[in-house]
Amino acid sequence: MSDTVAENVRQFAVFGHPVAHSLSPRIHQAFARQQGMTITYRAIDVAPADLAAALAQFAASGGMGANITLPHKEAAFALCAARSDRAARCGSVNTLTRVGDRWHGDITDGAGLVRDLTERQQFDLRGRRTLLLGAGGAARGVAPALFDAGIAELVIVNRSPERADALADALGDPRRAHSRYWNDLGTLGEFDLLINATSAGRAGGTLELPFSLIGPRALAVDLNYGEIAVPFLAWAESGGCNKRSDGLGMLVEQAAESFAIWTGKRPSTEAIFDELSQQARALHTAD
Numbered sequence: 001m002s003d004t005v006a007e008n009v010r011q012f013a014v015f016g017h018p019v020a021h022s023l024s025p026r027i028h029q030a031f032a033r034q035q036g037m038t039i040t041y042r043a044i045d046v047a048p049a050d051l052a053a054a055l056a057q058f059a060a061s062g063g064m065g066a067n068i069t070l071p072h073k074e075a076a077f078a079l080c081a082a083r084s085d086r087a088a089r090c091g092s093v094n095t096l097t098r099v100g101d102r103w104h105g106d107i108t109d110g111a112g113l114v115r116d117l118t119e120r121q122q123f124d125l126r127g128r129r130t131l132l133l134g135a136g137g138a139a140r141g142v143a144p145a146l147f148d149a150g151i152a153e154l155v156i157v158n159r160s161p162e163r164a165d166a167l168a169d170a171l172g173d174p175r176r177a178h179s180r181y182w183n184d185l186g187t188l189g190e191f192d193l194l195i196n197a198t199s200a201g202r203a204g205g206t207l208e209l210p211f212s213l214i215g216p217r218a219l220a221v222d223l224n225y226g227e228i229a230v231p232f233l234a235w236a237e238s239g240g241c242n243k244r245s246d247g248l249g250m251l252v253e254q255a256a257e258s259f260a261i262w263t264g265k266r267p268s269t270e271a272i273f274d275e276l277s278q279q280a281r282a283l284h285t286a287d
């Protein structure tokens with residue numbers, strides 16, 4: 001860690017493994033420029049066994065805020081001295097703030113998704129029948145926020161059914177949240193909102209999904225972005241779903257929420273979202 005950072009420069013970082021691909025440094029630097037602040041924001045690759053030591057070292061060198069990404073969100077939760085209510089409900093954190101000599105943990109993923117859907121995509125979540133594919137960290141991070149935003153029903157389907165059961169139980173409202181088996185997808189009827197929160201695309205995998213899931217005027221959202229989101233969104237398009245979105249908006253919005261927690265200033269997200277979207281489109285065209 002650098003000892004040469006000027007005292008008035010706030011130091012941030014994202015911890016992950018791997019993390020070199022992370023867009024967070026670029027997004028947070030854009031926010032800081034917009035707000036007239038000078039910050040450092042590094043991507044720090046740390047193996048799970050070394051997370052606690054790396055966070056301690058970062059704090060000792062003046063680090064005041066950290067984002068946490070795969071695979072450390074639950075481990076970081078355990079390292080926090082205090083946690084927000086929403087982090088406690090998710091059992092994981094993506095935003096750490098140094099308060100005195102302790103880390104306070106929060107999770108901004110759910111708020112980021114809800115803001116992207118309601119404000120950028122103008123999709124009213126109230127009363128929506130929602131399918132959540134996946135029950136890993138991302139699914140756990142967004143489910144409570146979707147609930148709070150007023151969705152009517154959340155059906156959780158995961159490759160390992162016990163994780164879907166555990167998430168449905170954790171939400172504590174059996175009338176609104178239930179788990180179902182992947183093999184039963186064809187019998188679940190139509191949904192207004194379909195969310196892919198799996199990482200299947202990371203290994204080049206595709207999901208076997210029936211078109212009968214897609215309701216009229218449904219929105220299909222993949223929490224992944226770029227190439228990884230292509231198979232699910234292509235499936236939705238083939239099934240006649242006109243409203244589709246990847247996870248770039250959520251990524252930018254969860255970052256804005258973290259930035260606001262650290263600095264007290266909520267940045268505008270449109271310019272960096274447009275820049276990253278245009279870049280993603282150009283990459284696609286170049287393929």
Ligand code: NDP
Binds near residue numbers: 133135137202207254
């Ligand atoms: P986890 O490793 O915690 O969970 C992975 C999930 O994907 C599990 O539900 C797992 O099922 C499922 N899965 C993996 N492979 C397959 C497959 N071949 N078929 C069906 N299901 C599969 O990862 P996260 O939940 O943290 O992240 C999921 C994705 O969301 C990641 O790719 C990540 O990049 C993205 N994400 C995006 C964010 C954003 O801001 N846009 C924020 C956070 C995450 P099982 O339980 O059976 O293993």
